[in-house]
Amino acid sequence: MYVTAWLPIAALLTQVLTRGGTIRWSEAAAIVVPMCLLYSFICQSSWYLCRAVPLRVAPPGERFESETVRFIGSHATAAVVSAGVWVAVGWVWAWILGSTFGITGIESRYVAQIPMLFISGVVLFVIAVAFNYLLITFQLSQQAESKALELQVLAREAELKALRAQIDPHFLFNSLNSISALVMADPAGARRMCVLLANFLRGSLRLGSKQRIPLVEEMRLAECYLDIERVRLGARLKIQRDIDPDCEACLVPPLIMQPLVENAITHGVAPTIDGGVVSLQAERNGAGVRIIIENPVEDEATVKDGAGVGLKNVKMRLANLYDGDARIDVNRNAGRFRVELQLPCDRT
């Protein structure tokens, strides 16, 4: 690819050599083509020089002139040396052509063209240097761009991590109040509640730091949360679960169900006087897994802002983690609010 870019240059040089009238087409080509091949490599090596002498604005405190002199000096020296070596090698090649292949007088005719070839060599070298700088700048900007993108993704991940690790303070204080109420009348119940709460907190902290967890662990955490809420809400909360054992090993993002289960309580069961059933379902669906969370909803109740925030977070996380391979469907029908998650079932 790079070498083919030198073909037009070789053609041009051949043209230039024949212009003097003393060298024939075939002779010129015989000299120029190998020389161009050689020079293409010499010019390519200027890449390292360009990397070593980066294009930059002189930092404050450093004199602009000294920087410029250093820059021009190093490249000019390199150009002169390269062109000189190149022309000399060409001379040797012309001599070989003359003595071995019997092209008479080729060497002396080549010598006549040396100044012109030397200038061409310098110009070509400078062009190569300019080209290299362009390439370096382009690469740097691409790197900067991908770096910025990477940082953006990291920032979003951090934000989501913070969101999913959040524990609703209302939930925590209410649970503590329940324990406080149980202490005298039902000490065993109070202890059970302490254990449930500890399990839930520990689970949230532990799972929240992982990338993916088996669905069975996610379900266990959701059930732990629901058990705590059942102590608080009493008979108003009924729980129904229907988990296909086949999907327990599917890997899911940790705490992906948590905001939805919290919504089911805070916006579903808690605002109703008689309560209702929260149901958790999970089943295999082709190559993926389907998780359904259903709760009762008051007819008059509009979806409150809080519920919207939880749903939005789940949507954002899914979009971020699965890039369109996961879906969330929300619908509300006949007094039931239903959220359906469709995730790919990865297992490792």
Added chain:
Amino acid sequence: MSGTNASPTGRSHQVMRVAIVDDEELARKLLREYLADLEDVEIVAECANGFEAVKAVTELKPDLLLLDIQMPRLDGFEVLELVGREVSVIFVTAFDKYALRAFEVHAVDYLLKPFTTDRLRKALSRARGRLDSRQPLPITELAAAARVPGAHLERVAIRDGANVHVIPVSKIDYVEAQDDYVCFRSEGKGLLKQQTLGEVESVLDPAQFVRVHRSYILNIDRLAKLELYAKDSHAAILRDGTRLPVSRSGYARLSAVLK
């Protein structure tokens, strides 16, 4: 142990009649247990929701409500708006940043769950002081301050004796000022509430409810057409045929919303 015998007026031996309002059985149990240790307190009612609380206030006339905030259908502030003029209130809540801010702004006492017996005693003695000095709670201001900023009213709670009607705002046709009351018109019925039309206007969604006249707020979904019946004055004809007067400034507001 500072509370029990330290009432500022020394009338601590008069028994205070208390109603507990909380939707959680355990939370009520805890209050019952705490209050059982206090001699000068009598529990006259236990209510599992706001409706029962309003009924209890009407029928039993307690001195004090221990009132939870987050409750189904009718929350603590709605209960306060309905009965706060007849009874002293101590709020009990787990966590609600807007409510807490409202209490602090208006220096109203509240209990944060979970709390100790001592803390409850202190709150009770303060309530007793308030009761003796007949210092009313700033009900409207408190309810307004506790509302989530930027959110509009979703339902209106109206008391009718011991009963409470809860009307979703989408079912309101229009609101009419009547002396010291406002009348909410919905589905052919009118329900009176002690409030000013200005207060009602400030909590309804302005994109949905327009003050078309000094005495009327109109739900724009009910508007069928506007008629010009004199120079500078219009009448709004509603879908059910009702005619409401529209003032000049009301007409300007209506045009701005309908545009």
